[in-house]
Amino acid sequence: MANIRWGVLGCANTARKRAIPAMLQAPGVDLVGVASRTFEKAESFRALFHLSRAYGSYEEMLADREIQAVYIPLPNGLHAEWTIKAAEHGKHVLCEKPFASNGAEAARVAKVVSECRVFASEAFMWRMHSQHARAIEAIRAGRIGRVRLVRAAFTFMMPRAPNVRLVPGLAGGCVMDVGCYPVSAARFYFNSEPTRVYARADVDPEFGVDMRASGVLEFSTGRALIDCGFDLPYRTQLEIAGEKGSICIPKPWQPDPEALIHINDKTEQVPAENQYKRQFEHFSDCVMKRIPPRYGTEDAILQMRVIDAIVRSVKSGQPEPV
DSSP: OOOEEEEEESOOHHIIIIIHHHHTTSTTEEEEEEEOSSHHHHHHHHHHHTOSEEESSHHHHHHOTTOOEEEEOOOGGGHHHHHHHHHHTTOEEEEOSSSSSSHHHHHHHHHHHHHTTOOEEEOOGGGGSHHHHHHHHHHHTTSSOSEEEEEEEEEEEOOSSOOGGGOGGGTOSHIIIIIHHHHHHHHHHHTSOOSEEEEEEEEOTTTOSEEEEEEEEEETTEEEEEEEESEEEEEEEEEEEESSOEEEESOSSSOOSSEEEEETTEEEEEOOOOHHHHHHHHHHHHHHHTOOOSSOHHHHHHHHHHHHHHHHHHHHSSOEEO
16 A cells, blocks of 8 residues: 655654654655745755655645645644644644644634544654553553552743744643643543643743643542643653552653653663654554544544643633533
8 A cells, every 4th residue: 555645834843853754764654745934944854854845835735636644843823724724625634732722723623624534633642652552551450550640740941032832822831832741641541531620820921921830630530730831940750650559651751762661669661662653654554544543633622621721720720620
């Protein structure tokens, strides 16, 4: 079966450093070209990665009938708009997180995707890494008992300089950019949706976005403690605690080539793998076989509804239902 012909909609740093190198290695992927708002930037990416085509606008790529699927690493506030446009052109879409700016917008995207009979998925690459499959395997085997607590963090120091992640109108802020990872991990490991959240955040007076935030997500069987930030040291930890033990994953979002996972009193090493490569391989395989991706638009809507509740709680200062 022929490979799926992909395009990259945007020349983000994430695409250059992570996504495109993975796409060039992924089975089932034929990366045709990259689009930018200027031909010069698209051409620089094309030459860097020896691609066949450069597009001087996003519209030009979407009009190319040979492109079957697109990866969208644009600023957060543009994700919904261009996922909809891509779907309307018959393209399958793997969109960077967050899938949209809010739950209602995510639902509108999902409706268009369904009507256009294409697939779309939120690009949480971390879920594709085998360290998480190993953790789930241990939980199902009863090694830590029933999950009662998830504790997750993602923080790093962002320079105080112009950045799309610091623009309120582009769905900026740490909750949208890195807080979404702990939220998705809580949903992943409880295998359910929270019923209520309570969150607090510190809004930067200059940029007008949340620079650090923390909160509690209440599930029917336990709680998740999450924190995120743009002005704290680099921290990525994930702990899943059960009634009989715990699992700690030191680098849950961007593991080293050989990841470590601590299950109770034992440390296991997970073989090296590229989670971005696995993500593109999975999505391409779904398109080829016309099988819905493991995480589709419904999952993206549920994720955004939790983030909506966090935003409401930050504003109200009270717990908010999901």
